[in-house]
Structures are given as structure tokens and as C-alpha cells.
Amino acid sequence: MILFDQTDIFTTGTAGRKIFDLPDLELMQYDGFIPKAHADSYYTILLSNTPWQEYQMPMYDKMVTAPRMIAWYGEQEEAGETALPWTPELLELRDQVQQETGLRFNAVLLNLYRNGNDSVAWHSDREHKIGKNPNIASVTFGQTRPFRFRHKNNKEVGQLEIPLHHGTLLLMSGTTNTFWEHHIPKSAKNMLPRINLTFRQVRNNGNSNGLK
Numbered sequence: 001m002i003l004f005d006q007t008d009i010f011t012t013g014t015a016g017r018k019i020f021d022l023p024d025l026e027l028m029q030y031d032g033f034i035p036k037a038h039a040d041s042y043y044t045i046l047l048s049n050t051p052w053q054e055y056q057m058p059m060y061d062k063m064v065t066a067p068r069m070i071a072w073y074g075e076q077e078e079a080g081e082t083a084l085p086w087t088p089e090l091l092e093l094r095d096q097v098q099q100e101t102g103l104r105f106n107a108v109l110l111n112l113y114r115n116g117n118d119s120v121a122w123h124s125d126r127e128h129k130i131g132k133n134p135n136i137a138s139v140t141f142g143q144t145r146p147f148r149f150r151h152k153n154n155k156e157v158g159q160l161e162i163p164l165h166h167g168t169l170l171l172m173s174g175t176t177n178t179f180w181e182h183h184i185p186k187s188a189k190n191m192l193p194r195i196n197l198t199f200r201q202v203r204n205n206g207n208s209n210g211l212k
């Protein structure tokens with residue numbers, strides 16, 4: 001069961017911000033957080049100026065190339081040696097996210113989904129380095145892709161599907177990542193590139209890279 005079309009699962013917060021009313025879930029969705037003209041400009045700059053990298057991830061007993069490209073930014077003391085230094089655009093975006101959420105973030109993981117073949121498998125963001133019940137602020141540019149959530153042990157709650165649009169902010173907090181998993185499915189449709197930024201609060205353990 002996909003819950004997105006059920007209007008009773010969210011209440012409208014102030015000025016277009018949506019809060020979802022589902023167990024163990026703390027999500028705030030703000031479409032149009034970055035207005036279109038600015039979103040267009042960030043999309044173009046991030047797409048062409050980011051040193052996108054493929055990376056290897058464990059799958060069962062072997063390593064496979066992840067179906068997306070990534071870049072990891074932050075202060076090296078906090079985000080680890082692999083972190084790239086903040087760029088002016090990423091700092092601008094971080095400021096806007098911090099102002100909206102009232103939270104502070106010290107690292108950001110950029111994901112590039114080149115086309116419909118790129119995806120992210122079901123997972124939750126619960127690595128040791130971002131702590132229990134992390135606050136994660138996601139900003140999307142480019143192609144709208146559905147972002148799906150499923151509860152890990154309450155099977156009576158259906159899947160939630162949120163289309164993440166160009167300029168949308170999604171804040172995941174509280175127990176969301178403890179009780180829910182999320183993923184971006186592959187699509188057979190013709191899809192343009194999508195960039196997603198997840199701003200994170202990482203611990204100073206010297207070897208974080210934000211990757212699952």
C-alpha cells in the first residue's frame with residue numbers, strides 16, 4: 001500500500017511545510033524551499049563543478065560499484081580525511097538549511113543519479129558517526145524521483161512515497177532513521193540527472209566518509 005495520496009497522513013504546517021502523522025516518523029517536507037531560478041543555478045553548478053566519484057560498496061560477500069555517484073564535503077577534522085573543503089555554493093545552501101531548520105550541520109553527502117538506472121537500496125542512516133536518531137536535511141535538484149519509506153517492524157503501516165522535486169527540502173529527524181528505512185527505486189522511464197544533498201551532523205572520529 002502506497003500512502004502518498006492519502007491526505008490524512010500529513011498536516012500542513014506553516015507556509016507549505018508538511019508534517020507527516022505516522023508512527024515513529026518525524027519528517028518535514030518543504031517543496032519550493034529553494035525557488036526555481038536559484039535551484040536551476042545550483043543544479044547547473046553542482047552538476048558540472050562537483051568531482052563526482054564512483055564508489056564500491058559491500059553487497060553480500062563481494063564489493064560492487066554503487067549505482068550512483070557521490071561527493072563528500074566537510075571539515076576534515078570532523079568529516080574525515082576524504083572530505084572535500086566546502087564550496088561557496090554548498091556553504092550558501094547549508095546556511096539556508098540551518099536557518100530553516102534551526103539545526104547545525106558540519107558535513108554534506110552529494111549523490112548524483114545519472115538516469116533511471118541509478119538508485120539507492122533500502123537502508124537507514126544510522127552509522128555510528130552520525131549517532132542515534134540523527135537529524136538529516138535533504139535537498140534535491142533536477143529530476144523528481146520518488147523517495148520511499150517503510151517501517152522496519154510495523155507491517156501495518158504501508159509504504160510512504162514522497163516525490164522529491166527540484167528545490168524540495170526534506171528534514172528527517174527523531175526516531176525516523178531508527179524505525180524507518182528509505183530508498184530511491186530504479187525507473188525504466190527516461191530520466192534526467194538528479195542531485196541530492198544530505199546535510200549531516202558527524203562526529204569527530206577522524207574516519208567518517210558518510211557512505212553506507
Ligand SMILES: O=C(O)CCC(=O)C(=O)O
Pocket residue numbers: 109111120125138147164182183184196198
Ligand atoms: O537521494 C536521496 O534522496 C536519498 C539519499 C540517501 O538515502 C542517503 O544519502 O542516505
